[in-house]
Amino acid sequence: MAGHSRRGFLRNAALAGAGTAALGVGTSALGATPAVAADAGKGGKVGPWRPDPTALQFTLAVMPDTQFLYWGSQDSVNRTPQEESFRYIIDNSSDSNQNIVFMAHLGDLTQDADASSFQQVDKAFALLDAHGAAYSVVAGNHDVSGDDSRGDTPYLQTLGPQRFRRAKTFAGADPTGYNTAHIFQAAGRSWLVLALDWRTTDQGFAWANEVIKAHPKLPVILTAHDIVYSDYDDNVFPYESGDPENNAALSDYGKTIWDRLINENDQIFLTLNGHYWPSGRTTKKNAAGNDVHMHITNYQNRYFGGGGMIRLYHFDLARNTIDVETINPWILAQDPESRTELAAEHARISGPVDDFSIAIDFEKRFSGFIPVPVRPSRPAARELVRGTVAYWRFDGQGKPGSPLTAGQTIRDLSGTGNDLTVATVPGTAADALTWSADHHPDQPGHASLKFAGGRNPLHGTYLTTGAHAPLNEETFRSGYTVETFVMMPLDWDAGKNGWAAILSRRGSAEAAGKHGKNTDPGEPLVQLAISNNGREPQFNHYPLNNTYPTTNWGHGLVELKWWHLAVVNDGRRTRLYVESAPVVDNPNRESNGLTSLGLPWLVGGHEYAGEIDIVFHGNVGDIRIVNRPLATKEFLTAR
Structure with a gap:
């Protein structure tokens, strides 16, 4: 089967993307061959992690499914693309034009959930840790099976709460360790990132609701591996038809997240997930009548399994806009003359589902939980200057x-x-x-x-x-x-x-x-x-x-x-x-x-x-x- 039929089957069976780890170690649901070694990026010295927490312009970096870079059971591992993206994120934290303040990984870090794969993932993420970079991760269906009551796994051993104990942005985890909360500083305020497991149980949702309740004035960005899916065929749209602003829908599990967490929590204004492809987005009204922007970003079906591609969400609170762009730092770090044709095509993804802007009146959108301060009137006598x-x-x-x-x-x-x-x-x-x-x-x-x-x-x-x-x-x-x-x-x-x-x-x-x-x-x-x-x-x-x-x-x-x-x-x-x-x-x-x-x-x-x-x-x-x-x-x- 191809196109919608294939994705529809996988989605309804909760086995979308490239299958699940439960299919067997080293097995791909689509029979794909994992990426092999490629030319290295620039490597070298990395600058300091130094974002400006007060600037009204800041960037949230998002990295979706990197699973094809880590298939240890097949002896196919290549950290280079992901590490080059990490270097880019760290270097551009102190660049006033980027001001990257946080990075969210959307799950499926590995293809096989094998311990050997997570050993390599650990080495890649050590680059972020060494420079004090702020980030979150979620488990995808290739990293774990079942729900967050599963107990210990190589994922939890590698990227569980213990990894974030010293991180300034770490705000806690639920008892299972698979659901975590992170708070970063940007535009002079605090922002809460909830990173939820592939499948969250009642206790996980209860914990997430309590975290939001405990931080009643924080805007919330919700990340999970599976929330919305794209409802168009990537062989047709967006080049021939369709609406790039409304081409996604809640998955079956996404409906559960909506009902159990998103709809009644007005603080959640943006959700991000991977798992499905192609990329897409939609906007839904919550119980308060406010917009929730829901995005899927995933490039595992692209050249080199996406090659550690990242999406950059450039928040601009002065312009009330989020400008979104998709780039591949690993390819951009290569000498342009040495890039293959495929690499050159994927240095930047500029279609309407991967390069766009969202208009958000932040003050108005957040007014339900962050009341807009009204400047009091001033006596006329005070304005009678000389x-x-x-x-x-x-x-x-x-x-x-x-x-x-x-x-x-x-x-x-x-x-x-x-x-x-x-x-x-x-x-x-x-x-x-x-x-x-x-x-x-x-x-x-x-x-x-x-x-x-x-x-x-x-x-x-x-x-x-x-x-x-x-x-x-x-x-x-x-x-x-x-x-x-x-x-x-x-x-x-x-x-x-x-x-x-x-x-x-x-x-x-x-x-x-x-x-x-x-x-x-x-x-x-x-x-x-x-x-x-x-x-x-x-x-x-x-x-x-x-x-x-x-x-x-x-x-x-x-x-x-x-x-x-x-x-x-x-x-x-x-x-x-x-x-x-x-x-x-x-x-x-x-x-x-x-x-x-x-x-x-x-x-x-x-x-x-x-x-x-x-x-x-x-x-x-x-x-x-x-x-x-x-x-x-x-x-x-x-x-």
């Missing part, structure tokens, strides 16, 4: 969802008299401007204003300073800082909402006598706006020293995410910042001050040729204007 000429915030003034009405006042907390008054475009709905509890997580005031404005037809409610507000006359010759927070909703539309201003100064360029390159005679003298198609923040202003504008452009801002925007001028140059990071398009031309015609400022409103032409659509949080340049550490987001 030179503050206006500070508007929207907390404690109205019930969320209730509207603001025309003529209503929002006080300027700087005390300089730049209060805002609500103004409405005729014909606008009563709820076009409402109080909101939404806010940027680092915003001092835990509230915002929700604008529901736009054009075609013109509608909306905005705010304006008074006719005699001191801010109207301010020209900021010595520099300035303008800060605010903004969020666009999903229904934001380029045609209806593009170029709406968060903050603008009335008075047209033409009325102020401005002219020259890039000058639009009808546009306002100052505007912090969101462009059309790209939702890019733009600060367009007419300085005192030029008759034409200076324009700062940011990158596209996604909807439903809060953004902090800041504009800083030091008296000579103007810089736009998004989330305290300077944007690429900050012109170097000299830009001193802001031209004024003594007219009011608008929040959420924009005029053209002296008339309101669009009102903002989205939420606006705290706004602060200071008459001097601030450093990023002085921004409203400063911790």
